[in-house]
Structure formats: C-alpha cells, structure tokens
Amino acid sequence: MEGIDLEKIYDLIVLGGGPTAIGCAIYAKRFAMEVLIVGKTFGGLIATTHIVENYPAISSISGQGLMELFKEHMNSLEIPYISDEIKNIEKVNDHFELHSFFQNFKAYSVCIATGSVRRKLGIPGEEEFAGKGVSYCATCDGPFYKDKVVCVIGGSDSAAKEALFLAQNTKKVYIIYRGEDLRAEPINKKRVLESDKIEIIYNTNVVEIIGEGKVKSIVFDNGKRLDIDGVFIEIGSVPNSDIAKHIGVDINDHNEIKINRKSETNIPGIFAAGDVADAPFKQAITGVAEGVIAAYSAFDYVKEMNIEY
Amino acid sequence: MKVRSVPVSYIIEKMIKQELAKLKQPVTIKLFIDESKELETKKTLSILKSYKENSNNKLNLDIITLGKGTDLIERYQIERFPTILLIDAEGNECIRYLAAPQGSEVKPFIQSLQVLSGRKNYYEETLKTNLDNTKTSTIKVMVTKSCAYCPELVNMVSQFALGSSGKVKAEIIDILENPDIGDHYNIETVPYIVINNGEPLIGLISPNELLEKILKV
Ligand SMILES: Cc1cc2nc3c(=O)[nH]c(=O)nc-3n(C[C@H](O)[C@H](O)[C@H](O)COP(=O)(O)OP(=O)(O)OC[C@H]3O[C@@H](n4cnc5c(N)ncnc54)[C@H](O)[C@@H]3O)c2cc1C
Numbered sequence: 001m002e003g004i005d006l007e008k009i010y011d012l013i014v015l016g017g018g019p020t021a022i023g024c025a026i027y028a029k030r031f032a033m034e035v036l037i038v039g040k041t042f043g044g045l046i047a048t049t050h051i052v053e054n055y056p057a058i059s060s061i062s063g064q065g066l067m068e069l070f071k072e073h074m075n076s077l078e079i080p081y082i083s084d085e086i087k088n089i090e091k092v093n094d095h096f097e098l099h100s101f102f103q104n105f106k107a108y109s110v111c112i113a114t115g116s117v118r119r120k121l122g123i124p125g126e127e128e129f130a131g132k133g134v135s136y137c138a139t140c141d142g143p144f145y146k147d148k149v150v151c152v153i154g155g156s157d158s159a160a161k162e163a164l165f166l167a168q169n170t171k172k173v174y175i176i177y178r179g180e181d182l183r184a185e186p187i188n189k190k191r192v193l194e195s196d197k198i199e200i201i202y203n204t205n206v207v208e209i210i211g212e213g214k215v216k217s218i219v220f221d222n223g224k225r226l227d228i229d230g231v232f233i234e235i236g237s238v239p240n241s242d243i244a245k246h247i248g249v250d251i252n253d254h255n256e257i258k259i260n261r262k263s264e265t266n267i268p269g270i271f272a273a274g275d276v277a278d279a280p281f282k283q284a285i286t287g288v289a290e291g292v293i294a295a296y297s298a299f300d301y302v303k304e305m306n307i308e309y
Numbered sequence: 310m311k312v313r314s315v316p317v318s319y320i321i322e323k324m325i326k327q328e329l330a331k332l333k334q335p336v337t338i339k340l341f342i343d344e345s346k347e348l349e350t351k352k353t354l355s356i357l358k359s360y361k362e363n364s365n366n367k368l369n370l371d372i373i374t375l376g377k378g379t380d381l382i383e384r385y386q387i388e389r390f391p392t393i394l395l396i397d398a399e400g401n402e403c404i405r406y407l408a409a410p411q412g413s414e415v416k417p418f419i420q421s422l423q424v425l426s427g428r429k430n431y432y433e434e435t436l437k438t439n440l441d442n443t444k445t446s447t448i449k450v451m452v453t454k455s456c457a458y459c460p461e462l463v464n465m466v467s468q469f470a471l472g473s474s475g476k477v478k479a480e481i482i483d484i485l486e487n488p489d490i491g492d493h494y495n496i497e498t499v500p501y502i503v504i505n506n507g508e509p510l511i512g513l514i515s516p517n518e519l520l521e522k523i524l525k526v
Contacts, residue, residue, distance in 0.1 A: 050455075102516060
C-alpha cells in the first residue's frame with residue numbers, strides 16, 4: 001500500500017500486470033503523471049513462457065525473468081502497483097471511478113491493458129480433467145510429466161515453444177494441429193522438426209479427452225485414439241474486454257477493444273493497448289509500444305484538462 | 310550465434326537488497342531444522358542467512374533444531390523439516406513455508422516480511438469486516454519453482470493471512486520438495502489451493518474470488 005492514496009484523483013490508472021501495462025506506466029511516470037497500476041496478476045501471459053528470444057536488446061531470457069526486469073524498472077521509478085482486479089469503471093464528472101471488491105480508485109484517464117485468457121477447446125473431457133492431465137501452462141505443469149507422453153494442441157509459435165519446453169523432460173510430445181503447416185517462427189519450427197522427441201500430427205482435431213480420474217487418451221476427428229498422460233492446450237486466447245464493454249467502449253467481433261494509432265478508444269480518456277486491443281500482432285514488444293503510445297495520449301488528454309501537476 | 314542470457318539471479322539479488330532495506334520494525338523468522346537432513350538444511354539456512362545479512366539487522370533468524378527445541382516444535386506442531394514460520398509480534402504463526410523462498414518465490418516472501426514489519430496491508434480493512442464472524446481457515450498453496458502464476462497467488466494468500474487478524478493461516482508447499490503431499494492431493498497442476506481440506510481451487514484466482522471461497526468454507 002506504500003505510496004497509494006485512495007483519495008487522490010490519479011492522472012492515469014493502468015489496468016493490467018503484463019508488459020503492456022508496465023511499459024505504459026513507465027512512460028507516464030517519466031511524464032511526471034501521477035500513475036497507479038492495478039493488476040490482477042503481475043507478469044501477464046509472457047511470464048508463462050520458458051524462453052523469450054525476440055525482445056529487442058535481450059537475446060534470451062525466460063518470460064518470468066523478462067518481467068523481473070520490467071518490475072525492477074517499475075520499482076526504480078517508484079510506480080505504485082496493486083494486486084487486485086478492477087470490476088467496473090464509471091464516468092463521474094470529469095474523471096473515472098474504478099471499483100474493485102477491496103477499494104475504489106479515481107483517475108482522469110485510464111489505460112486498459114488487461115490482455116487475454118487462454119482459449120478453451122470446448123470439447124468433452126476438457127473441463128472434467130482440468131488439472132488432472134489437462135493444462136494451459138507448460139512451465140507450470142510440465143514438471144509433473146517427467147518421462148511421460150504428452151501432447152500440445154495448436155500450431156502457433158506459442159504451441160511450438162510449449163512443445164520444445166515439454167520435450168526437455170518428457171518421453172514424447174505430440175503436436176496436434178488442425179492445419180497443414182506449423183505457424184511458428186521459422187527458428188522454432190526448425191527446432192521442433194529437428195527434435196527426435198516431438199512428432200507432429202497435422203490436419204487433425206481432437207474431439208474428446210477420455211480418462212478415469214486423470215487423462216488416459218484423446219480421440220481424433222478421424223475416430224482414432226491416442227494414449228496420453230497430459231494434454232496442453234495452446235490454441236490462442238480470448239481478450240479480457242468485458243470491463244471496457246460495460247462502460248461503452250467499442251469492441252470488435254473478436255472481443256478486442258477498437259483503438260486508433262494513438263491507442264485511443266471511442267471514449268475520451270479511456271485508452272487501450274496490448275493483447276486486449278485490436279492490433280493484428282500480439283507480442284510483448286508490440287503491446288509495450290501501444291502502451292507507450294497510450295501514455296503519450298493520456299498525457300496530452302490530461303494536460304488539456306488543465307490539471308495541475 | 311552464441312546466445313547471451315540475462316542472469317535472473319542477479320536481478321533477484323538486487324531486489325532482495327532493495328526490498329529488505331524497506332523493513333521498518335524487526336521481524337522474526339523461525340526456522341525448524343533436522344540436522345540429519347544435511348542438504349536441505351544447508352540450502353535453507355544459506356538462503357535465510359543471506360536475507361538476514363541484507364536486512365540491516367531488522368531480521369531475526371531463530372533456528373530450532375530437532376531434538377533440542379521440543380517445546381517450540383510441539384507448540385507450532387512442526388512435522389516436517391525444514392519448516393519456516395513467519396510469526397507476528399505475539400509469536401502467532403501467520404505463514405508456514407514448506408518451500409525454499411528463492412527464485413520467483415522471493416518476492417512474496419519479502420512482501421510478507423514488509424507487512425510484518427509495519428507496512429500497510431491492502432486487503433486488511435475488507436478482510437476484517439468480512440471475516441469477523443468466521444472460524445479460522447488454513448489455506449494450503451501448492452507450488453513448484455517453475456510455476457509462473459504461483460508467486461502472485463502465494464503473495465495474495467500470504468497477505469490475506471497477515472491482514473485477517475488470525476482468521477486465515479497460510480501454508481506454502483513446494484510439492485516437488487514434498488512429493489507425498491502432492492501425491493496425497495493427486496496434484497498434476499499448480500497453483501493448487503486447498504482451504505481447510507475442502508474442494509481444491511485450481512489455477513489463478515482473484516482476491517475477491519479467494520475471499521468468497523473462504524466465506525463459503
Ligand atoms: C506460450 C506463450 C509464449 C509466448 N511467447 C512470446 C515471445 O516469445 N515473445 C513475445 O513477444 N510474446 C510472446 N507471447 C505473447 C505475449 O505473452 C503477449 O503478447 C503479451 O503478454 C501481451 O501483454 P499484455 O500486457 O497486453 O497482456 P497480458 O500479458 O495478458 O497481461 C494482462 C494483465 O492484465 C491483468 N488483468 C486482466 N483483467 C484485469 C482486471 N479486470 N483488472 C486488473 N488487471 C487485470 C492480468 O492479470 C494480466 O496481468 C507468448 C504467449 C504465450 C501464451
């Protein structure tokens with residue numbers, strides 16, 4: 001709670017605990033704005049990946065390690081951070097009020113950087129065996145599958161990286177992908193293809209997960225079955241945009257917040273950035289860039305309100 | 310091409326120094342050890358000693374050895390070694406660690422020390438009003454070292470324990486170091502929370518969801 005004033009109207013409150021939110025707050029603080037971050041979890045999605053090799057200026061680092069660097073930068077600027085989930089935002093006179101179950105906050109401007117949650121497959125057995133063989137996080141649950149047979153469902157770069165991480169300890173990893181060719185970065189695709197522990201099953205959908213107390217096998221759309229100990233689902237994610245929807249922010253058909261090149265939404269004073277927004281590429285560096293742009297725009301917005309710093 | 314990695318241990322060491330410098334009042338950590346478990350004892354001792362060294366004398370490390378401090382081992386019902394206890398000024402147990410506070414678990418551990426040392430607890434007011442008429446609950450948080458979501462949850466549950474005037478006790482358990490506990494609950498995913506041995510909560514939950522679950526129990 002150090003450095004947090006609940007009576008104050010902040011210039012900017014940033015929602016989220018991922019790279020986008022921290023990037024936005026770092027710039028806002030350097031613009032001498034009164035800024036506060038409220039994030040449900042610190043680190044965001046990137047913290048769940050075992051290796052990041054495409055964040056410029058850092059050749060190789062774990063996702064968690066990268067977020068430790070973000071935290072160090074945030075702390076060095078004494079940016080206050082609160083672990084909490086904002087439930088709704090409302091406009092009151094010239095500012096916004098943000099409510100969580102624990103506290104209420106006030107700000108002249110808000111940046112929504114709430115990212116996304118992993119998409120579910122929606123097939124029989126997925127919910128029943130969640131935590132009993134079905135997982136959405138290889139770094140979290142990979143260690144439980146030492147010398148076992150697992151599969152990763154999905155064909156993206158994230159799916160390829162999850163498979164490479166799992167291959168370090170497991171006996172065998174299947175990648176099951178409905179497409180014809182992995183969509184991974186060429187370097188990760190090459191690593192997957194060269195791994196003697198990873199086998200790719202293309203043009204195939206998983207339609208059911210079967211087990212008894214824990215996962216035993218999966219069923220494909222061609223009727224075949226594969227015995228498996230763990231199923232890692234990596235088929236993209238769904239934006240956390242409900243909070244924006246409630247206050248009337250425009251959302252597209254994919255549930256992403258519509259923003260312009262200044263990270264502005266249709267509501268003056270509300271900005272959005274990163275995985276929750278409608279930019280076509282979803283990476284830590286692009287999220288940070290949009291977050292930084294949001295900080296610039298929020299600075300201009302608050303400055304025009306003639307608020308004294 | 311040679312890939313250059315950033316040493317995360319360096320960042321964490323720096324963080325330990327910076328954050329421990331913020332301790333206000335002295336705090337006592339109780340460490341229960343069994344000298345026959347040489348490796349585990351050595352590891353935990355060296356971690357906690359490095360905390361102490363960086364704390365400007367604000368951290369007291371009270372080491373209780375199996376066979377030599379029977380009354381305290383009984384009082385706190387210590388069954389496993391090493392066990393780390395974070396206690397309040399009256400000596401009441403708030404948080405029990407069956408895990409080494411290292412790597413990404415450093416942050417929640419230090420945040421707990423900071424609250425014990427006088428820093429304000431964000432959840433305290435709401436917890437006091439909501440948990441006033443409830444019985445004490447023990448929340449076990451099962452983690453592994455590589456789990457990205459675990460530190461956040463450990464922090465939340467720890468802050469609940471510290472801000473609940475004794476209504477919540479936290480136990481942080483590394484299930485790779487305590488595999489029998491993992492087997493007992495049949496755990497294949499972390500973070501995994503059990504409140505008073507009730508139905509498990511799997512994955513990340515927000516503070517309000519955690520409070521709701523405690524109230525239901
Ligand atoms: C397996 C995997 C590997 C990846 N690898 C890479 C890679 O190598 N390089 C790369 O650049 N990108 C990678 N990505 C993509 C990257 O993780 C995302 O693009 C990035 O994390 C987006 O950041 P963000 O801050 O916008 O959202 P997120 O990281 O999703 O963070 C959103 C934050 O908002 C919080 N939040 C949600 N709702 C609320 C609320 N109501 N109130 C307060 N807080 C809230 C969440 O708890 C979270 O902290 C990978 C993704 C995955 C899944």
